[in-house]
Amino acid sequence: MTALPAHTEKKLGLVIDLDTCVGCHACAVNCKEWNTGGDLSPLSDTDPYGADVSGTWLNRIHSFEVTDGDDARLVHFPKSCLHCDDAPCVTVCPTGASLKRTEDGIVLVDEDRCMGCGLCAWACPYGAREMDPVAGVMKKCTLCVDRIYSEDLPEEDRIPACVRTCPSSARHFGDFADPDSEVSLLVAARGGYDLMPEQATRPVNKYLPPRERTVLPTLARSADDGPPLTGFWKWLDGALEKLP
């Protein structure tokens, strides 16, 4: 059913910490590794060993330069489905393949009903959905629904693959409907925010901003701009000038 639930019992999602993400792409790699081998069709690659390699990914890591006066910093920016409360990708689906679950709020694609029209990917402002050219169906983050409820995996592995693999703990998984969950506390403490709030999608996933840091003086000035030399250094400077 493509009608959005008025309320979900849980709101499972991710917190992504842009302060600690080191841009290693391990989350994307482990996501692809896990999700290409599950119950759904594989995440295909076209021309995988050629010059024009391209593939289907559920998680991609963009990098942005953020400038502030003389200061500039690099912010690595992982992006996957935000499991929006008002998910526009769900309501546009004509076949009922797109759905948002009432029990935990996860947005999923039922591949057996997807006709590959691509309209949901147009409706998503974030580019979280990608058409798989081989399977002919729409692919998106499942929040590793086959891990988080698994009874076969060890307890510590019952979290999304991207969270499990992140070496800098930049990714956190939990229930945003519970105000005392780790993710809710993180968002409250660090000012977690929504991407493109003006699109009125009410994303569940939140991003934590990079922390304030000490801005060091720039080294881009020429040597002439330095303080005037005195004493021995002034003599040495002059002596060096006289040499041929």
Next chain:
Amino acid sequence: MKPAFSVICFTVLSGTGYGLVVWLALNALLQPDLALARLGYPLAFVMISAGLLSSTLHLKSPARARFALSQWRTSWLSREGIAALATYLPLLVVFWGLFIEGRHWHVAAVLAAVGSMLTVFCTGMIYQTIRAVRAWATPMTSVVYLLAALTGGGAFCVALQTIVGTPVPMPVSLVIALALVGLMATKHLWWRNLAAPSASTVATATGLGQPGDVSLFERPHVTENWLTEEMGFRVARNHAARLRRISQGLLAVPLAALLVSLILGVTDVPIPAALATGLFLLGAFLERWLFFAEARHTVGLYYGANHA
């Protein structure tokens, strides 16, 4: 947005066919003429069906299109499918009347015309409700779709009338001319809206600072992906202004000249009428191509686009 040929064919051909159904119904009411109807309805049927078939070429798993009518509560694409199929019922009744009974069935003709306009409206709403593509997310989108279908259908109807040799009533010519003026005006406003700045910027997309402070340093991958191919289409924008003028010219000039000559009483013009209709159709294809090619999707902001 990538201008998919199958979708352009669908929206232009089916849209024009649906528009023609409206004018044929009007003619059946005003001055019933079996010769015109027996030529016009099959032509409309072929255009509508060819367009609908073309739209299925856009699907990656067309066999599952059998589910596509199920989500009419929320999905305009589902509603469009239902409206399109439902319109076939009165159309078949019209055919029965024309070719078996040899008469006009006005109720069926009117129902087919209403279904036609509903279908075209649903098509427009599919695009109009995509907030992530700001160019489309305006009520003018469905108005343009409706007026383009009506004007195109009107051009075909008038051309058929000049070929068959039945007079075109002056009010009909005037209403088609009005639809043409409305189409041009709405499209002009649509383009003005396209040029206005979007609320979504790379700053809101990332939440990192102000628009001037944030720029893409590196893409996730070194090659193109489905998102950049599907939603990062750029080719047309270099020539957008020229292509707009060409499409406007093709849509407006020949058809306006034809309508003026009809209104002035010069009606024996089958060849210019066919030519004007062909040029209008060409302009409609170009207009629809631009509709996609010029539209920018917010996902571009994550791939270095300066604005959405």
